[in-house]
Structure formats: structure tokens, C-alpha cells
Amino acid sequence: MDMKLTGKRALVTGSSAGLGQAIAEALAREGVTVVVHGRNEARAGAVADRIVAEGGRAEVAVGDLSTDQGAGAVADEALSGGTIDILVNNAGAYDQLGWTEATPEVWADTYQTNVLSGVRMIRSLVPRMRASGWGRVIQIGGGLAVQPKSAQPHYNASLAARHNLAVSLARELKGSGITSNTVAPGAILTEAVRDLLWQIAPAHGWGDTWEEIERAAAESWVPNDAGRFGRPEEIAPAVVYLASPLADYISGAMLRVDGGTVRCVG
Template sequence: MDLNLTGRRALVTGSSNGLGAATARLLAAEGATVVVHGRDAVRTRAVADSIIAAGGTAHIAIGDLSTDEGADAVADAALAGGPVDILVNNAGAYDHIPWKDATAGVWAETYNVNVLSGVRMIHRIAGPMRRRGWGRVITIGGGLALQPMDAQPHYNATLAARHNLAVSLARELKGTGVTSNVVSPGAILVDSVQELVTSIAPAHGWTGTWAEIEAAATEDWIPNDIGRFGRPEEVAAAVAYLASDRAAYISGAIIRVDGGLIRSAF
């Protein structure tokens, strides 16, 4: 399927590794010019170079989106080569802090990094999309927005806020040619997740090859209908579809890429 992304310009925040990097690579493979964003110039440049080596077109934008100054720098770099047609708000952070250690300060900082960073980029990028009459804003959310755990309450809440703001933005952009949607991953096998699972495997009795550990961890920890962790490329594929003309009739939607982890009728 031709997603008709050739000639489009995409900014993927937090794309120096993990889901963001996979998304940037796939959008570039589909013909988009991609702006790779990160705070670390070396890692960010490495992703952009890998895209270029594969025949794609990529530029970089360096900056900390948790500050207005950093967001300005990223927006300026992203817009320097032309208007941005696709904004993927992926940047964010998580930890494993339980309720008792999640102070008000931790909540505030997590909200700033995971929610306000995206708001900053929407303010800087979505306005020009509206004026041109075409654009895609895609927010990376997560299943914990709908079914939160007892731990990481501050992180769970920021995912719910990301979902909420994306749907609100869709209502705001009604009739403009700009859509706003959410891609909501389940447990995805990025490097940090594999490292975590490997480190806790002995305590849970998950042994054997990585395939055996993954199967056991899936059954005990994140039971789903597919029986494994998702792959970054599977999340990226959902983003690429929503970024395309093929998804012009989809706005305010939450697309779950979680193997059926979230047990919801809606």
C-alpha cells in the first residue's frame, strides 16, 4: 500500500532511540523527509545517518522539550527546511517509582516532561498546519491510560492526559484538514524493556532462551492474545498509516497496538 508520504515532512520527537527511532525510520522509508529529535546529539545523529544510509532523507533537531527555550530550538530546526506536515509527539519518560515515593514534585516533573512537552510542540507546529489545510498530529500514548497499575501513578496519569489532550485537539481542529489521533502501545520490546525483563527474570523463575523468557514474562506479566511483546516496527506502522491520506477520515481515535492486552469493549 502506497501511503503517499513522499514530499511530506515529519517531526518525530524523542526519536533518538526506541519507538521514536523505529517510527522515524519507517516514515522515511515511506518517502517522508524526517526530522529526528533528541537531547543527545550523537545518538540523534546516528539515527538520522542510518536513515540516510538506507536511502531516506533526514535532518536533526536537538533540544529539551521540557522547557520553552528547548521547544523553540526544536521547532526552529524542524521548520528550517520547510513546513512540518506530520508531528509525532513521542518524547517522554517513565520510571518505576511506587505511590509512596511519588512525591508532588515527581508528579509535577513527570507531567511537564510527558504532557506539557507535547503541548509545546502542538502550539508551535499545529498552527501552520491549520493555515495550510493539511496536517497530522499523532500522540504516542499507552494502555496504562485506560488500565493503570498500582505502581507508577504519576506516569499512568500522564498517559491518560496525553490521550485526553489528543482527542480535545481533534475537536479543536474540526474541519481544518488536520487530524489528531493516539497510538496506544502495550508492552513493546525496546532495548530498555528487554534489559528490564532480563534483569528480573531470575526472581520470577523465567529461564532458558530469550524466546522462552519472553513467553514466560508475557504469560505472567502482560498476558495478551498474541502471546509476546510487541515490536517497535508494529507501533511505527500504525503511526505511518495515521500520517497518510488513507487515514483522512480518522480523528480523535485511539488505536491500540497491544496484542489485546487492554480488555475493553470500547
């Protein structure tokens, strides 16, 4: 299917690895010029080189979005090649801290990285989208925003903030030709998650082979109807669709891609 994205430009934050990389590569395959972002120039450059080697178009912007200075530098670099039509706010971080360990300072740092980073990019890039009369802003959220657990309360709350701001932004952009939506993945098997599962599997008695570990973790740690973890390549198409002109009539929505982790009606 032609997603009608050829010639568009996108910035995917946190796209030097994992889910962000899969999103960047998927957009590039649809003819989008992708600005690959990360805090490590070598890693971001490697992703951009891979996209170009496969016939796509890619640029690189490096910076720490948790600071005004870093976010400003990334926005300037991204805009140096032209208007950004598609902003995917994917960059973020999480840890395994619980209520006892997560101090107010940890909460504040998490919001800087997971929430205010996206706000900074919205404020920098959306005005040019308004001027052109078309654009897409997509937050990468998660099921923990609406179905939180006791662990990682600061991370759960930061995801909820992402979901909330996406709807508020959609209302703000009414009639502008710009849509604002959220893609909410479930537990996704990135390299970092795989490493974590291997590390904690013995303590949980999840088994010795990867197949046993994934099945047991998906059953007891992140229960879902698919019985496994999702792959980055399964989330990226949802982002591509919402980024495309085919999704003109979708704004303020949350698209869950989580194997049935979140159970709700409506």
C-alpha cells in the same frame, strides 16, 4: 501500498532510539523527510545517517522538550527546513516508582516530560499546519492510560492525559484539514525494556533463556493474547497509516496495538 506521503515533512520526538526510531525510519521509507529528535546529538545524528544511507531524507533537531527554551529550539530547528506536516509526540520517560516513592515533585516532572512537552510542540507547529490546510498530530499513548495498574501511577496518568488532549485537539481542529489521533502500544520490546527484563527475571523465576523470560513476563507481568512483547516495527505502521492521507476520515481516535492487552468492547 502507496501511502501518499512523498514530499511531506515530519518531526518525531524522541526518535534517537527505540519506538521513535522505528517510526522515523518507517515514515522515511514512505518518502517523508523526517526530523529526528533527541537530547543527544550523536545518537540523533546516527539515526538520521542511517535513514540517509538507506535512501531517505532526514534532518536533526536536538533539545530538551520538558523546558520552554529547549522545546522552542527544537521547533525552530524543525521549521527551518519548511512546514512540519506531521507531528508525532513520542518523547517521554517512565520509571518503576510506586505510590509511596512517587512524590508530587516526581509527578510534576513526569507531566513536564510526558505531557507538556507535546503541548509545547503542538502550540509551535500546528499553526503552520492550519495555514497550509493539512496536517497530522499523533500522540503515542499506551494501554495503561485506560487500564492502569497500581504501579507507576504518575506515568499512567500522564498517558491518560496524552489520550485526552488528542481528542480535545481533534475537536479544536474541526474542519481544518488536520487530524489528531493516538496510537496506544502495549508492552514494547525496546532495548531498555529487554535490559530491564534480564535484570528482574531471576527474582521472578522467569527462566534462563530469553524465550523463557519473554513468555513468562508476557504471561504474568503484561498479560496479552499474543503471549509476547510487541516490537517497535509493529507499532510504526499504525503511525504511518494515521499520518497518511488515507486516514483523512479518522480523528479523535485511539488505535490500540497491544496484542490484546486491553480488553474492552467498543
